């Protein structure tokens with residue numbers, strides 16, 4: 001990857017957001033590759049919105065590029081909440097590339113891909129609706145809460161300007177892809193439990209350690225009164241998809 005972005009291409013625009021969009025899209029066209037297959041280029045798709053989409057010419061996977069000059073934080077702003085939620089539930093949401101570049105040099109610093117199937121309905125959080133007087137009243141935006149995405153699904157392609165090998169990126173992408181075996185509406189629980197067990201201090205742990213997340217998960221799923229049963233069931237789902245092994249009854253091991 002070329003870490004210098006083609007800043008000169010933005011010179012024809014006045015607005016900083018248009019400049020950033022043009023420069024990021026051009027950089028992405030030259031440097032982004034498909035994480036789901038071996039295609040080493042992605043094709044930009046022109047849109048009339050502020051987001052840039054890319055499509056893989058080989059596996060037709062879709063990617064949305066979100067770029068910013070700030071460090072990547074806990075959340076990313078998106079546009080239309082209802083549309084995004086429908087896309088997630090309909091299994092049509094894009095993968096997200098999150099790009100952090102450094103100004104004034106226009107150097108690429110960090111790049112992360114979040115596979116589309118790792119974005120569950122709980123990750124898409126509604127923002128306050130626009131005031132009734134606003135031009136697009138009734139329009140509700142969203143933010144992606146990256147704190148609710150498991151670490152296994154935040155896959156780095158570049159870390160502080162140093163490139164991770166595409167082979168490693170694609171292996172990590174393939175590993176988390178097993179979540180796709182689940183229906184979109186069921187993925188939230190599995191991803192949430194994966195995220196919880198990732199934070200446990202030891203790779204081998206018991207049911208009780210996972211039950212400690214009961215209060216946190218009951219805030220995300222207020223309608224569920226059987227959280228412990230759900231946790232045990234999800235540990236089995238993770239085991240069946242290779243994220244955990246089960247050395248003995250009630251004991252689990254992160255792979």
Ligand SMILES: [Zn+2]
Nearest residue numbers: 034037056059
């Ligand atoms: Zn592909």
